[in-house]
Amino acid sequence: MFDYGIKIWSQNNFIVEDGVVKVNYRSKPSLLEITKKVRQTGIRGPLLIRFPHLIQKQIGTLYKEFKRAMKSFDYQGSFNAVFPLKVNQFPNFITSLVEIGKEYNYGLEAGSKAELIIAMAYNHKKAPITVNGFKDKGMINLGFIAAKMGFDITLTIEGLNELETILEVAKELGEPIPDIGLRIRLHSSGIGIWAKSGGINSKFGLTSTELLEAVELLKKNDLLQKFKMIHFHIGSQISEIAPVKRALREAGNIYAELRKMGAENLGAINLGGGLAIEYSQHENFHAANYTITEFTNDVVFLLKEIAEQKGVIQPDIFTESGRYIAAPHAVLIAPVLELFSQEYTERGLKLKKTNPPLIEELYDLYKTINRKNAIEYLHDSLDHMESLLTLFDLGYIDLQDRSNTEILVHLIIKKAIELLKNSKSYELKRIQDRVQERYLLNFSLFQSLPDFWGLKQRFPVMPLNNLDVRPTRSASLWDITCDSDGEIDFNIDYPLYLHDIDLKNEEYFLAFFLVGAYQEILGMKHNLFTHPTEVTVEFDENGDYRLERIVEAQSILDILYDLDYDLNELQSNLKSNLANSHLIDEEEKERIFELLALILNENSYLKMSPKKDSE
Ligand SMILES: *Cc1c(COP(=O)(O)O)cnc(C)c1O
Secondary structure (H helix, E strand, C coil): CCCCCHHHHCCCCEEEECCEEEECCCCCCEHHHHHHHHHCCCCCCCEEEECHHHHHHHHHHHHHHHHHHHHHCCCCCCEEEEEEHHHCCCHHHHHHHHHHHHHHCCEEEECCHHHHHHHHHHCCCCCEEEECCCCCHHHHHHHHHHHHHCCEEEEEECCHHHHHHHHHHHHHHCCCCCEEEEEECCCCCCCCCCHHHCCCCCCCCECHHHHHHHHHHHHHCCCHHHEEEEECCCCCCCCCCHHHHHHHHHHHHHHHHHHHCCCCCCCEEECCCCCCCCCCCCCCCCCCCCCHHHHHHHHHHHHHHHHHHHCCCCCEEEECCCHHHHHHHEEEEEEEEEECCCCCCHHHCCCCCCCCHHHHHHHHHHHHCCCCCHHHHHHHHHHHHHHHHHHHHCCCCCHHHHHHHHHHHHHHHHHHHHHCCCCCCHHHHHHHHHCCEEEEECCCHHHHCHHHHHHCCCCCEEECCCCCCCCCEEEEEECCCCCCCCEECCECCECCEECCCCCCCCCCEEEECCCCCCHHHHCCCHHHCCCCEEEEEEECCCCCEEEEEEECCCCHHHHHHHCCCCHHHHHHHHHHHHHCCCCCCHHHHHHHHHHHHHHHCCCCCCCCCCCCCCC
């Protein structure tokens, strides 16, 4: 069985059984079955599948683990959590999340006016709303409006000027006034590629001097009783527990000091986000060195210890983990359109009566290669190819010879890999690195995996079926944008092997996992490829599943509208370009215009399925 490290990254959410990858829940449907069901409705191109039961699992685990830790340390404060909207604002995700969150009193965190509007429209009345990020008067007005609606809202101040605006708005709009939080600037900081949110040079938060000033200002304006929370966030995907503990000690002491200074309603510490997700599919690399159990134990234990030492009440604990909650729920399915060397078959070989000697030799290598000589013959064939390509550049061999060279070398590579498939030799790995197969996928990396493009973040990837067959091709993955950055290269440290599939006879799909956090909203419309078609998979009590809320990828007209093209003008230009053409008659013009209209209402992804041999 070839499981692509599923035990490392899937948390048992997906399993390999009977050669396919299955959702490990209730009736355990395979991802292939779900994908085919969606495609039966005529949908092609990439597909984003949402699994609300995995949102439920993450939220449930977060609350359960904090409650367990609080019980075991006899902690006096409460546990509360909000979902940071910036991680995923898509309605079909948020709708599920808010519904699932109700029984936990799970709230929302907003970092902009638009996000705050989502929270004000969809959050449960009793569940907390926290507001971070830079705020102008408009945003603070919104906070007061939310308070007037009856929401339990905390405005977290990033700078003293924001506090001054709050005082101003309080005079204009009056009671009820939202609770006030202060974001503290820690000297300890996170690590890893997302670490810029914490630390003394961080973009956010108040220094100790500013904290003292803020408390003075609140006191002077008789608002100190509204100051209820301190907040910090040391960055996303915190891969080690040590910086979390340092930040907690620092924040815990700041909390105790502020209480001692008279901030007597200050009763909560908000830890921000940062809980890491295990993205690795290779045993020798791990993305996180701690579990949720260790994390919750450390948080509760440290805060209790500091509160006891300093003789203050144990604070309520808030978290804003987003990646941890959202990442597992979504899987991206990308159909494979082409294997680069698929066309290199023996049938394509057109050897001449007399061939250049090196080609004769290649042919001989191909015919006589066996397990014992495979590596040696592979080396020889790669050498010969270099020489033959040089001969072509110098004008000594023709295009037919060059084509025969390419075909023979690829045939030798395939044969050698087949012969050596059980070998673990390092040399084979090195050769595979040199002779990797390119898999062309019907998706845009810029749209669907922007963190790979921007940060080289790797996501677990595997084929949906054939998992009982050893994959032998070292693979690099190419998207359909016209950008050479649209590639996930084969990396000898994180090797990916896929199957040598004949796409004329069978379909082949790859799944990317853990793509539910950040990827959707950071996705770019490069080449005007849009958010993929999405579907939500809901399981009922009997274990059966239903496909809900299918949203097809935006049509070409919709995306052009989003760019502010005048669609009337655009369509009338197309129409008149066709009408004024002298190349076709009136009847054909009508037919062509219908065809054009049809295409305008489809999305930009490729619609083709690979052709069958018989067609
Ligand atoms: C981004 C952000 C979060 C979420 O971080 P994750 O790493 O996704 O958990 C939480 N709080 C604040 C203030 C943030 O900016």
